[in-house]
Amino acid sequence: MRRHELSDAEWELVQPLLPRPTMERPRLDDRTVLNGIIWKFRTGVAWRDVPERYGSWATLHTRFRRWASDGTFERMLRAAQAKADAAGSIDWLVSVDSTVVRAHQHAAGARKKGAPDQALGRSRGGLTSKIHLVVDGFGRPLAFVVTAGNINDCTQLTTVMDAIRVPRIGPGRPRIRPDHLLGDKGYSSKAIRTWLRQRRITHTIPERADQVANRQRGGRKGGRPPVFDKQLYKQRNVVERCFNRLKQWRGLATRYDKTAMSYRAAVTLASLLMWA
Structure with missing residues (x-):
């Protein structure tokens, strides 16, 4: 096993989840292809610069785009989460936050007319994207949303919380509700607190100074301050550590992908390996 490649244990987890080929003609081994895709996003190189030991770069890119569009990476992530949930190893004290990702000039130029939003926003530093992330108590990604970098954090909390969906192995509905939510001052608003209260999700979010x-x-008439547990709030650092781990992938720390679909698929793949 070379650096940045799947271990045997990781391959055993993801192999059954990959789609089976429909054509009988010989094709490049899926493990080789997946190792090449991981190597590309780990190092942040262009597709054409992936070493030849992983096969043709065009094959890698085609397979990656196919798996991204048909939801293969998403299914693999859900399966890994379901396995952890069945083992009782998910800590449902979740934390939420976001991080800004600079977009390289190669990320611009996607077709605009009739195309979906590519999650690129212009700010003082240029084009950026933002990852809104919810992690469990061990800092593993439960759900995320990719938006333009100029989108406010609080506007995406309900979206990213609704994206939590951990399937059950066997009968039962997927789990969608955490036990407790930790968030910083960016999520302090009456609307968010009401939304969490209606769903019976307790939370620890500090008030802003103006509030x-x-x-x-x-x-x-101003009312009582919301309950705030300082000791519990200290555990929110797991989401920051998760961002640090995600940005060890140079292809995620800087966005080179023109389409939001490809960038989301890369984040999903990195999240999968955290569970694997």
């Missing part, structure tokens, strides 16, 4: 001042200015 504290407004509440105190109202006196008794």
